[in-house]
Amino acid sequence: MKKQQIYHALKVDHDICYGCTHCMNVCPTDAIRINDGKALILxxxxxxxxxxxxVCPVDAIFVEQDDLKNIFDFECRVALVPSVFTGQFPTSITEEEIFSVMHELGFTHVFQAEFMVDVINDLMNEQSLTNEDKPLISTFCPSIIRLIQVKFPSLTDNIATVNPPVNASAAFYRKMLIKQGIAEEQIGIFYVTPCAAKIAAIKGFEKYHDSINGVINMQYLYNKLYVKIKNSTKEEKELPVLPHLSSKSIQWSLTRGEADNMNGKCLAVDEIHNVIEFLELLENDEIPVVDFLELRACDQGCAGGVLLHGNRFLTVERLNERARQLENDNEGVNWKEHKEIIKDKDLFISKLDSLPAMSLDQDFSEALKKMERIRNLMCYLPGIDCGACGSPNCSALAEDIVQRKANLSNCVFLQRTMEKSKKLSGEHAIRLIEKTWGKDRLDKDCRKKGAKNEGM
Ligand code: SF4
Ligand code: SF4
Known part of the structure; x- marks a missing residue:
């Protein structure tokens, strides 16, 4: 499979977007601008x-994903299902029942994405003990990996080189099927994803997803399955026999799922703003020595993924309940039994590169000069962070100006003072507003949100 360097799963439908700025205001990396009345993702x-x-009130932001019918490009159609998917269903519905209904949708095989958790946990513990760059940062969440690469490049060396379980499991299943006599090109492995970041990682920038062919939106699949499960009678079914995973594997994708199983001093931080705050402290050497960091972009780990149907707290409780039922039941996957199938290259990734997107210039002295200019510009900007210029806050506008992507006159407050001192004509000011907010933005429109004929 040929991969692009950078792929993003999130797109904006410009026919629907009306430039309300909600998305721009919450983006943790200041990656959104408003141009011509529409959101633009950098x-x-x-x-x-x-x-x-x-937060988009009109669903203008969507994830690009594979169509379920793409699975039929392959004779051997594998669904790779993470435990949070089973956590969407009440615990009275067993994993076997859920998987059996997935076969009815056309999958020939349904496997658990956490199959390799016990193996990966051992390897991560070994690496955490020997790693010189403390703390070792988990590879589990692709959004966090990307965040470190673009916003905290000096911490990129702290990212582990152990493959996340989903990729190691996909590699394992692929090899197992080949061993059973199925030709490699006939095998299509589709990951059922709880979030956009995993779509982006599988389709694009990461180096470790070669065993996965496509991604299915978890919410879409849940809706399809729910109807089928509701209408099916338990007695009729011949249920698949699944490998018994350890309770640890079931809880792995939840907050503390990894950290509670690592040796040494381990911390777990979830929700992307919390993670950014923590990484800023870490980068400034304000965190005492920690051996291992579990960082997740979503609140409650994958249970808080944007493509989940159910409430994240309910999902956590259901998975904890499923894990409790397994606690005394089994030891998890015996790694040694599979040693001849899985090789080191399936378990490890090479060191990731930094992709600094926030640095002002590749040349250090130029970057310092630009920083100085930003500070200078901030003396003139009002510091209101209103977003009316189309940038998320005054400092982002100052940066856009220094990078020659905007002008001081984009600030609506400065426009007024420029008009007053005759440095800007009224007509020019209107043109500037139209460039950011679109030509008809200032026209009377009684159908817009909150207006008297809203929605008519
Ligand atoms: S939140 Fe507002 S600006 Fe952002 S995509 Fe949705 S409609 Fe457009
Ligand atoms: S970083 Fe997050 S919030 Fe910002 S544009 Fe990308 S997906 Fe949206």
Missing amino acids: KKRCVDCGECLK
């Missing part, structure tokens, strides 16, 4: 966290 800065998708 690809270099976006980390596919999905915060913008959550």
Whole structure:
């Protein structure tokens, strides 16, 4: 499979977007600008966290994903299902029942994405003990990996080189099927994703997803399955026999799922703004020595993924309940039994590169000069952070000006003072506003949100 360097799963439908700025205001990496009345995502800065998708009032932001019918391009159609998917269903519905209904949708095989968790946990513990760059940062959440690459490049060396379980499991299943006599090109593995970041990672920028062919939106699949499960009778079914995973595997994608199983001093931080705050402290050497960091972009880990149907707290409780039922039941996957199938290259990734998108210039002395100019510009900007210029806040506008992507006159407050001192004509000021907010933005429109004929 040929991969692009950078891929983003989140897109804006400009026919629907009306430039309300909600997305721009919540983006943790200042990756959104408003231009011509529409939201524009700056690809270099976006980390596919999905915060913008959550707040858009008109669903103009969507995830690009594979169509379910793409699975039929393959004879052997594998669904790779993470435990948070089963956490969408009440615990009275077993994993076996859910998987059996997935077969009815056309999948020939349904496997658990956490199959390799116990193996990965051992390797991560080994690496955490020996790693010189403390703390070792988990590879689990692709949005966090991207965040570190673009916003905290000096911490990129702290990212582990152990493959996340989903990729190691996909590699394992692919090899197992090949061993059973199925030709490699006939095998299509589709990951059922709880978030946009995993779509972006699988389709684009990461180096470790070669075993996965496509991604299915979890919410879409849940809706399809729910109807089928509701209408099916338990007695009729021949249920698949699944490998018994350890309770640890079931809880792995939840907050503390990894950290609670690592040796040494381990911290777990979830929700992207919390993670950014923590990484800023870490970068400034304000955190005492920690051996391992579990960082997740979503609140409650994958249970808070933007493509989940259910409430994240309910999902956590259901998975904890499923894990409790397994606690005394089994030891998890015996790694040694599979040693001849899985090789080191399936378990490790090479060191990731930094992709600094926030640095002002590649040349250090130029970057310092630009920083000085930003500070200078901030003396003139009002510091209101209103977003009326089309940039998320005054400091982002100052940066856009220094990078020659905007002008001081984009600030609506400065426009007034420029008009007063005759440095800007009224007509020019209107043209500037139209450039940011679109030509008809200032026209009377009684159908817009909150107006007297809203929605007519
Ligand atoms: S939140 Fe507002 S500006 Fe952003 S995409 Fe949706 S409609 Fe457009
Ligand atoms: S996905 Fe996250 S980083 Fe990207 S534009 Fe949306 S809020 Fe910003």
